[in-house]
Amino acid sequence: MEIKIIKDVLEANNNIAEENKSIKDERKIMMVNIIGSPGTGKTSFILKLIENMDIPCGVIEGDVASDIDARKMAERNIPVVQINTGGACHLNAYSINKALSTLDFEGGILFIENIGNLICPSDFELGEDFKLAMANVAEGDDKPYKYPLLFSKAKAVVINKIDLLPYFDFNKQYFYDGVKTLNDEAEIFEVSSRTGEGFEVLAKWLKEKYDEYVQGK
Amino acid sequence: MHELSITESIVNMVSDEAKKRNVNKVTKINIVLGELTGFEEESIRFYFDVLSEGTPLYGAKLDFKKVKAEFKCRSCGMIYNRGNFTFKCPYCGSSGVLIEKGKELYIDSIDVE
Numbered sequence: 001m002e003i004k005i006i007k008d009v010l011e012a013n014n015n016i017a018e019e020n021k022s023i024k025d026e027r028k029i030m031m032v033n034i035i036g037s038p039g040t041g042k043t044s045f046i047l048k049l050i051e052n053m054d055i056p057c058g059v060i061e062g063d064v065a066s067d068i069d070a071r072k073m074a075e076r077n078i079p080v081v082q083i084n085t086g087g088a089c090h091l092n093a094y095s096i097n098k099a100l101s102t103l104d105f106e107g108g109i110l111f112i113e114n115i116g117n118l119i120c121p122s123d124f125e126l127g128e129d130f131k132l133a134m135a136n137v138a139e140g141d142d143k144p145y146k147y148p149l150l151f152s153k154a155k156a157v158v159i160n161k162i163d164l165l166p167y168f169d170f171n172k173q174y175f176y177d178g179v180k181t182l183n184d185e186a187e188i189f190e191v192s193s194r195t196g197e198g199f200e201v202l203a204k205w206l207k208e209k210y211d212e213y214v215q216g217k
Numbered sequence: 218m219h220e221l222s223i224t225e226s227i228v229n230m231v232s233d234e235a236k237k238r239n240v241n242k243v244t245k246i247n248i249v250l251g252e253l254t255g256f257e258e259e260s261i262r263f264y265f266d267v268l269s270e271g272t273p274l275y276g277a278k279l280d281f282k283k284v285k286a287e288f289k290c291r292s293c294g295m296i297y298n299r300g301n302f303t304f305k306c307p308y309c310g311s312s313g314v315l316i317e318k319g320k321e322l323y324i325d326s327i328d329v330e
């Protein structure tokens with residue numbers, strides 16, 4: 001006998017993600033889920049970005065086991081919560097739910113540094129306002145072709161380490177074509193978290209998104 | 218290892234369903250899996266064998282209906298599937314846009330005894 005089910009495998013996670021949305025909306029937090037491979041520059045990027053923002057910013061640091069990145073945030077008095085997944089390759093909505101309950105932060109942008117991985121973090125909704133996908137010049141221009149789900153879902157796409165462009169054959173056209181095919185609306189930013197290039201433009205865009213977010217609430 | 222947590226949800230969801238309906242043996246689980254999710258069938262099977270032990274799901278066959286991502290050419294309008302390292306239209310070589318297909322990950326139905 002066949003029984004029809006038709007249920008999303010990620011249903012349980014998605015329900016908590018919805019709950020997270022209302023929790024963070026009550027606190028006027030715009031939540032940005034940052035996804036990229038290990039070493040792509042997520043931590044350096046967040047630090048540089050916060051230097052350039054003139055609204056309050058907080059961070060949820062996802063890591064498999066360590067708290068090195070969270071300590072870098074805390075040293076600069078950035079409100080931060082560390083989540084250790086104990087091996088899991090992505091953050092889930094439940095872990096964000098717990099983090100939100102311990103983080104003392106409201107009225108600003110909350111960046112989530114997801115676990116360094118391009119597959120699972122794209123599937124697990126956290127209740128974020130949008131995803132920011134990060135690639136970098138050194139890891140190659142084919143990321144959108146290899147990890148299409150992430151780039152199809154991201155509202156913002158960042159190419160980091162553009163200071164290294166002279167040393168790698170990163171084909172920008174190929175990268176942009178891939179992203180635009182998956183996601184015509186995605187905004188693409190080129191930055192260097194080392195030199196700070198590109199952050200002014202990105203910070204301005206984020207501020208606009210935050211203002212729109214607050215007005216919409 | 219990416220498939221561990223989704224296989225856990227599959228086992229939990231089907232176990233709940235079986236319990237609710239007083240089913241003692243699930244023989245087959247029909248799953249719809251979109252190409253873009255990046256999850257591999259073989260890894261789901263591997264984790265399933267381990268995680269389903271001792272449940273009414275143990276020994277059930279996993280049947281995957283794969284859904285390919287579809288693109289529509291911006292120039293000639295043809296619908297096509299992607300190539301290995303390109304998203305370009307195979308008919309005219311232009312760029313296309315992704316149609317909302319290929320992101321599926323759901324349990325369609327189960328066969329029970």
Ligand SMILES: Nc1nc2c(ncn2[C@@H]2O[C@H](COP(=O)(O)OP(=O)(O)O)[C@@H](O)[C@H]2O)c(=O)[nH]1
Pocket residue numbers: 036037038039040041042043044045116160161162163164191192193194195
């Ligand atoms: N040249 C260059 N190196 C960078 C840039 N951003 C990050 N890095 C380096 O890349 C390495 C990994 O950076 P990190 O922020 O820890 O990456 P995460 O694992 O994604 O958090 C570090 O050695 C950084 O100094 C950049 O824009 N240019």
Ligand SMILES: [Mg+2]
Pocket residue numbers: 042043044069113
């Ligand atoms: Mg980091």
Ligand SMILES: [Zn+2]
Pocket residue numbers: 290291292293294295306307308309310311
């Ligand atoms: Zn065409």
